Amino acid sequence: MNITKLIMVLICSAVLAGCASSNSGAVYKRGEARQVQTVKMGTVESVRTVKLEGTKSPVGTVGGAAVGGIAGSTIGGGRGSAIATVIGAIVGGIAGSAVEEGVTRSDGLEITIKLDSGGMIAVVQEADVQFKPGDRVRLLESGGTTRVTL
Template identity: 60%
Template sequence: MSDRMRMMVVMCAVALLAGCAGGLGGGTYERAEARRAMTVDYGTVESVRQVQLEGTKTPVGTIAGAAVGGVAGSTIGGGSGRTIATVLGAVAGGVAGSAVEESATRKRGVEVTVKLDNGQLLAVVQEDEGEGFSPGERVRVVRDGRTTRVSR
């Protein structure tokens, strides 16, 4: 495989990993949520706690890492040694690619516990988009049966 081809494989892998991130905050909506009726409740923030949202674990990181590792391994040795290095490089690259994807897409989150005006206590975990919720603050809770978010 030529150096130019190797560089293209690496660039594609990086581009695939960069495209995996998505928003999980109170102000981020999926495209499918547009024009869908949602229930709005109001309440008071009881508590706020910082949490960690794990990163994505899709096959993209593994595949991209395996491609890069296989290409790197193919540059080592010759004959059957090169084949073994290619396979080992692909396996190690796949494991590393998966770990890199999970780490790169990990987000800071916030758990907001809200006492709704109807007395119900609700805890919502979402990406920390810098809203800075505080206990005692009035907020709105928007939900559709599948997704719940807290906003001002």
């Protein structure tokens, strides 16, 4: 039964890794290709480090529940095994959800920009590019999404 548990943990880990999405200014969804974007120019006024919460999909909960249920089923026998399976599934589901959120959490930046047009805006995105006050930046806007690039 230990090999079954190991296989389930590996499968759940692979699925969770596949759930990670990106809020990077350099990552586009497939459907965003060849779409017109509005370009604005501005100057970075300030940059603040923030945390981007992780995803909370059913995958982490279901995967954790499956692993917990399998682990619980190895405890006891008869009715005790059934109770341990249910408890294992519940605890595993809670733990799987927490693990997914923690694994997919990332560092972000809140970038405040003084637009050339005179307005002031702030954009939050992943911290994969470092910005500093005084940097000249481009803002790419399309369909409610804004990206800041150097």
